[in-house]
Amino acid sequence: MSDTHTQYGDEDVESFRLRAREWLRDNFEPRPPGRSGNANLRGVEHTTVESVRPEREKQRRLFEAGFAGITYPREYGGQGLSPDHERAFNEEAAPYLMPELGVAGGTTFNVCAKTMLAHASSAFLERHIPRILAGEELWVQFFSEPEAGSDLAGVRTRATRDGDRWMLSGAKIWSSGAYYADYGMCLARTNWDVPKHKGLTWFAVATTAPGVTIEPIREINGDAEFCQEFFDEVELSDDDVIGEVDHGWRVAQTMLVFERGGGDDTAFVPDVAGDDIAPDLVALARRVGRDKDPEVRQLIAQAHIYDFAGVQLAERIRIRSRSATGIEAGIAAYGKLASGIFGAIRGQLGMRIAGPEGHLWESGDVEGMTAAIGYLNARQFAIAGGTNEMQRNGIGERVLGLPREPSFDSTRPFNEVIRAARNWDGKVG
Numbered sequence: 222m223s224d225t226h227t228q229y230g231d232e233d234v235e236s237f238r239l240r241a242r243e244w245l246r247d248n249f250e251p252r253p254p255g256r257s258g259n260a261n262l263r264g265v266e267h268t269t270v271e272s273v274r275p276e277r278e279k280q281r282r283l284f285e286a287g288f289a290g291i292t293y294p295r296e297y298g299g300q301g302l303s304p305d306h307e308r309a310f311n312e313e314a315a316p317y318l319m320p321e322l323g324v325a326g327g328t329t330f331n332v333c334a335k336t337m338l339a340h341a342s343s344a345f346l347e348r349h350i351p352r353i354l355a356g357e358e359l360w361v362q363f364f365s366e367p368e369a370g371s372d373l374a375g376v377r378t379r380a381t382r383d384g385d386r387w388m389l390s391g392a393k394i395w396s397s398g399a400y401y402a403d404y405g406m407c408l409a410r411t412n413w414d415v416p417k418h419k420g421l422t423w424f425a426v427a428t429t430a431p432g433v434t435i436e437p438i439r440e441i442n443g444d445a446e447f448c449q450e451f452f453d454e455v456e457l458s459d460d461d462v463i464g465e466v467d468h469g470w471r472v473a474q475t476m477l478v479f480e481r482g483g484g485d486d487t488a489f490v491p492d493v494a495g496d497d498i499a500p501d502l503v504a505l506a507r508r509v510g511r512d513k514d515p516e517v518r519q520l521i522a523q524a525h526i527y528d529f530a531g532v533q534l535a536e537r538i539r540i541r542s543r544s545a546t547g548i549e550a551g552i553a554a555y556g557k558l559a560s561g562i563f564g565a566i567r568g569q570l571g572m573r574i575a576g577p578e579g580h581l582w583e584s585g586d587v588e589g590m591t592a593a594i595g596y597l598n599a600r601q602f603a604i605a606g607g608t609n610e611m612q613r614n615g616i617g618e619r620v621l622g623l624p625r626e627p628s629f630d631s632t633r634p635f636n637e638v639i640r641a642a643r644n645w646d647g648k649v650g
């Protein structure tokens with residue numbers, strides 16, 4: 222790690238902003254116009270180990286200049302500055318081509334690192350956070366399993382004590398970006414004799430560790446960003462544990478809040494109240510020659526109203542997160558549910574605006590495929606990180622105080638649950 226990493230003390234936000242503005246101007250290229258804001262283009266460009274290498278280098282430059290981990294503690298390589306500093310930086314960085322680390326980059330910085338800071342030991346943080354900030358470690362999430370998605374506490378991947386080691390065996394699925402990441406945060410069952418929410422532990426698993434097999438899965442958008450992992454007696458140590466052994470559910474809850482966009486008041490929320498009306502759909506309408514069509518103009522206005530509502534909601538959640546004493550899962554669920562609903566509507570609006578031209582494009586024509594890819598990707602936000610139905614359940618139970626769903630398994634030892642489920646007679650309790 223470079224020793225040119227600098228600390229800036231208690232610099233005020235405005236001078237930090239000016240310094241960031243100058244540094245960005247001198248070091249990063251401006252973002253070209255056109256590829257704009259709201260389109261969900263996940264899968265259009267396939268991220269590879271090679272394509273991410275120069276982007277890791279850009280991240281390192283950001284780190285060495287003192288602009289990575291702005292709110293992270295200084296003892297772990299961060300800048301120890303306020304959310305206002307970070308937001309100022311994000312505003313200044315918006316017009317530039319920042320390090321593009323793909324879906325694993327977003328997971329690393331927005332979810333995994335923040336969860337580690339909340340739960341991991343200081344030795345773990347000293348080992349990993351500076352390397353994350355310098356672009357040397359990309360992390361993904363290994364939590365979903367074929368039989369544990371919405372019912373996440375039902376994971377069956379096991380980590381078994383063997384002297385001073387842990388042996389990890391099982392399988393995970395839907396891990397975004399695992400094929401080019403360095404580590405996965407893996408949820409495993411460490412105790413089968415207690416109810417399912419107890420007896421879970423998080424581990425850091427190197428993607429290159431002996432016994433780890435990663436297989437990409439082809440997606441509807443043509444990409445293969447999702448992965449399935451198989452763990453065959455992967456050797457881990459106590460140093461790899463994140464949080465406390467058998468108390469992984471607490472860590473999982475923190476992680477899901479970050480994944481759902483909660484607990485973060487540093488995000489730059491763009492102002493869509495002005496002239497910037499659904500810019501991707503305006504560009505689409507122009508490209509297919511329908512920008513004067515009154516029906517299409519109505520559809521664009523409709524998308525703008527959803528964008529506006531989404532941005533206002535994000536801003537409100539950001540303010541609530543700031544004033545909340547802890548990380549509030551209930552608040553995050555509103556934003557996640559809104560993106561799950563609005564995403565699907567926007568995908569449909571895009572296809573209606575594009576008309577027949579939305580179905581055909583020349584190979585490699587990114588603009589031409591925008592509507593179709595946006596449509597195919599539209600369900601992602603309704604599922605990833607907790608489905609729309611699970612967000613509604615969460616809001617009903619945690620925010621509105623409605624009765625909890627009936628459960629036949631939450632108080633029994635997990636090994637009994639599996640046996641009972643096989644012979645379930647349909648009675649609850």
Ligand SMILES: Cc1cc2nc3c(=O)[nH]c(=O)nc-3n(C[C@H](O)[C@H](O)[C@H](O)COP(=O)(O)OP(=O)(O)OC[C@H]3O[C@@H](n4cnc5c(N)ncnc54)[C@H](O)[C@@H]3O)c2cc1C
Nearest residue numbers: 362363364365370371395396397601604605606607608610
């Ligand atoms: C784009 C994307 C990225 C993802 N990235 C990752 C990743 O990086 N790492 C990872 O580990 N996982 C990842 N996932 C997996 C994701 O977390 C799961 O898909 C999600 O939790 C849902 O689980 P499931 O697919 O098993 O669906 P299931 O849980 O089987 O649900 C099936 C259906 O039943 C409904 N349902 C289930 N339980 C209830 C209930 N109690 N009440 C009402 N309805 C219910 C659901 O809403 C859904 O409609 C990703 C998924 C997507 C789409």
